[in-house]
Amino acid sequence: MSEPKNVFQPTRQHIKTGNLSFLTKQVAEWQKLTKLIQPLLPQPEVWQVVCYQYGILTITGENQAMISQLGYLQKQYISQLSQISELRDLQKLQVRLRNQQQETETHKQSNKTTKSIEAATADMLQNAASFVSDPKLSQALLRLASNKK
Template sequence: MRSPKICFTELNQVSSQRLGNFSFLQSQVANWQKLTQIIQSHLPPQGQWQVVYYQNGLLTITGDNQALISQVRYLHNQFIQKFKTIPSLEGLERIQVILKTPDKPTSKKYTRSKTLSNETQQALRQAASLVNDAKLSQALLRLASPDNIKVE
């Protein structure tokens, strides 16, 4: 198995440290951020691109647009030739492009914009008293309640 290719000269100073060392990981991330800035001009400008890994000739990039990711995958060989002109990517053999997963949306709280009229509330209460299903009856009573404002 080949040893990892060192991308930047300052990596030579920390390469003798253990792989689990925090400072080594920090330097790796800093180097990948530099690579991200360098390759931005070579990738389609409509996308948001980020280098997440580069070692042993494998460059892994994330993007936020599936159509552009497909385009980069299709033109894989052309992008390899472009990137090989960059001194820190001379040993590039393969590009892996992954769709960046969007952050999970936080739940939004909604407030009822209108309160139910008294007639509607009364009708819901009457319907709740006529229904034999306990869960449905409770749901109708909650709906008729003026305190039932917040919904997640």
């Protein structure tokens, strides 16, 4: 068996940007894997990949019965999923329960943060941007102060 390859090796670029690009790449890869595995797993559950590292695929679902089924039939699903080129090193499935209520609260909170910020906060962000030597960070602070996306 070949040694599992870690797709998400940090590079010097990630250190400079505070790992934002690294995390963005991870999330994009997990979303891609989610679309690939969804039709192969028990239905009608909505599965979500939350991690794939060292041959271990961690996914979440909202239905405990479906999660249990996937756990009991793990070997069969691993043999199916490892046919996908991105998951050829798959050795183990970890299945976790995703809390529906927590997810909706998170969405509500993120919707609240999209509202405009107070003028005092915008002034503080603009002042902070003038003191920062990193031009990208300065631009990000100015963009945040102006509430543009």
